Amino acid sequence: MPRDKKRRTDTKPKKRVVSGRRLSRRASSSSTIDSPEPEPPYRPSRSRSVSHFANPEDYPVQKRCWVSAEPQPNAEQSSLEAVKEHLKTYRGYFTNYQDPRDRSFQQDPRNSPTVQLEYPNTTALEKFIVLAPRDGDHYNPIMDLEQTLYCIVRSAYPSKESTLDPSRRAVSLSISTKHPPTSPPVSTTSNDDFSDDLPSKPRILRRIQRAVHLKDGPAFMAALDEANKVLCKLKYPPVDPDIMDDRPCPPNRLLEGVSRWEDKELPKDVLMRILEENYQRSVGPWMGSLKKYEAFSQNVYGELMPSLVYKIIRQTGLNADSLFLDLGSGVGNIVAQASLQTGCRSYGIELAHAPAEVAARMVPNLRARAHMWGIKCGEIEVEEGDMLKSSRVNELMSQADVVLIDNKAFPPRVNEELRPKFLDLKEGAYVISLVPFAQTLSARVTQRNVDDISTIFEVHEFQYHSGDVSWGNGGGTYYVHRVDRKGYAEMRTHLERSSSSRSSSGRSSRRRS
Template sequence: MPKGGLGDESDLPRDVKRLRTASAPKKVRKRKPSTSSKTTSRGSSRSENLAPSPEPIYRIGSRSRSTSSFPPLVSEAPTFKRDWRTDEDGTPGERHLTSKSVVELLMKTYKAYFKNPQDPNDDSFEPHAINPPVVELEYPNRGASEQYILLAPKDVDHYNPIYDLESSLYTIVEYYCTEEQKALFGPIPMDTLSESTSRSSTPEPEPALPPVTSSPSKPTSEASPEAPSSPSPPQPDLPLLRAFKRALDDEDGPAFVRILKEINQLLRSFKEVGPEKSNTLMEAPLKWRDAGFPNKVMMRIVEENYQRTVGPNVPKLRGYKAFSSTVYGELMPSLVDEIVRVTNMNEDSLFLDLGSGVGNIVVQASLQTGCKSFGVELMPAPASVAVNVLEQMKIRARMWGLRIGDMELEEGDMLKSRRLDELMAKADVVLVDNKVFTVKLNEALRPKFLDLKEGAIVVSLAPFVSSLNARMTERNLDDISTIFDVTEREYHSGSVSWGNGRGSYYIHKVDRTGYAEIRAKYESAHPRRVSRRRGGDS
């Protein structure tokens, strides 16, 4: 399950991490790159360390295929210009799947986090099937808010709504508020609930919260999400977010509810400024046109959506046969983010995900770049979850005031999908998470790539070439994989759901022009071989 910012899966449920325990396919045999040459072979086989050859024509003019040769990532956001802000109202609507609704389904797995220091007998912060402790958080767009239940999971690896609320609040203040508005909140705390509770060192002392001068009321139910008591506000020397964080760390329920109410009132005031009731929070996305969509905002939205749509469905996503082509597993948001940037996807791109699972990559790609995206998934369980993932992402993007690209999902066989065949020729990037695909399935997919346009990219977890280190020969002269210029890249620990180790993924770029040039040189150097081959085919 995606958690946190780029590369941060610290709150990932163990259940999701173990969804796929697959054996890797046979490793592609690799050779150590030569220090004297940066050139490689072309087509279905690549080499950087071949022994001196009397026929060096295979490598003339070709480019290096080593992982290290790929340009390093230098930006955390797309550099293309785009209008990110939506003109739609942010009201979520009746179909909005909230944090509150998720916890209500799993109430037995949650426990109290807050207490009332002034009243040991106050049980209003305990789990309750009908009247749990509920608060609300304002989101940037007009009419957008969400309810959260103030309970903590019994299993620390499961969804924590309090941590979720805290992270979203800090993200809103940091990226949507002006400097003047931020000053009203005070400094954003450097750590979150999950980080502070896991620290071994003692945190620095902070000013004490002001005493509660009136009898604290209970957190309210769904019918009245913002009606806490009204004791005196925090002292001026205690900034608003610092008071919020202190109440959280002290597990002081009444103080937390009171301070969050004040925070929401402040956020609402930013959304109705002046006679025209202008929403100043929505000015932030306009500034991202040139600067790029902030990575932390994107990751926060992806995480929120995943926790509410996929997390509750983890049990039914585990029932697949291990080591088969239908076993379920995911690329984490950090790796998806890298793939999006490595392939230079943008608003004009068409992205295809073959074996799209719950649709998490489809929605992330369209959120992160505004691209059109399509996913096809064979297995009914993840395909049914994906429908909800897509719908809720559209709602959540509106709440954050953002435009998202068009998205389309199909439940069915990727080898038989007519829609996929229609889109393949137009695709800019095709993703195939084929780590555990059978040889037969991988071979069946290869002919589909013949329809790809020049410059299109196929990203896969296992290569669609027989070897990265062999040269063009008579045998592979007409192999379809010779149209690919292949680069191997390393992914790091935490990048996939089925293991914590490192691995590789492969960037296959269609380059028919380069292949044609190398083939012409091959045929010129070996006219007899080519003639014999053609004669044998006639």
């Protein structure tokens, strides 16, 4: 008899449906052939089948966001250093229209054009070499500087964000590589203000934007100098010389803006800007070595993008008291985001040497960069090693609140060997993966699978979209497993009682016959 055919009975069998999903022919056939006396269906309110939460945006994460009072860390990879290491791949971008012979804006190993930008924290500033990359996909320091300056202004003047017209807030910051205009730039002086504190200053952000668009070097330098003067007046307010008492100096108003986020979620635009700054400096210069991998193996280097990680962190309720594990952490970008976004303690382990080496450099750089913004992120630990053999993984698994496993390219053997480790997870802990660890998402728990490790999980399926992962333009699926031993215990008790009842009934029938 073919496996996909049901046994003939006196009445036409009804197709069994579980949680709104029709079972496959193979599953239905196996049930009919292997179990002449089907087990009574049992499904409590806790369901292992595929379902959906509400929008992740409905789950805000409360972060203990505070101003960092620690000394400035030294292990910081600056924009200037990132460009200097690959200077030959950059070229001049700006021009001096008043003096065509001026070469000061061109690439020069000894004297490249350099500017600096004031960051919110006291004494924090960064130098930029204002050149353009020859390859449009490489790090662009001019675009980076623009985006950071706009973000600093928004954080300093949150109530004034509405005064930034929508066209400027949504303006594309990409830098054209076409030839500069043949005519000199037009004066851009306007009567609108950068802030209410300095009403005589023209709108500096618009001047910077226009100078970049026209590739006008002197205008860009002058506008950025004005922007730094404004930021310095906010960071170091002038002291009245007539004051002779011991009253403290006026506070840094940029840091006051950061302190408004205390006990609140770190603003998403600031979070993404810090992550992007750190990625461009700590990971970008080594992308060539990261692409050297064996195709279709567990060593394939791929990333979950910050947009998807942001949703996952919200879904799981990660917070400053949580422990986050990333098994197969690559360059450490996800553990960095988790600790920065929520203040949690995070740990990542990576088998491949190249990304693990980058992660080791990235962690202190992130801490230093967050400090420049006045933010203190949670503790981060990264390790190079095998997640299946690491004693540190075994030690932390029982403490973990969220475990992330990007197992899209893992061979089945690795996923199988990971499953026993989940028995150490505490009640309510989450496992996030791109391939589910439950053998059959829509199957009910029966006597045949009650002892399977995956039955301790409540499993939910979610869609990710284009741009959420680095290895393709399409969407896909990720799975949220939540440890629910209480529900599992209820299922097991019910099954044991049902089995005992059927056994007693069978013995009674045999005695009567």
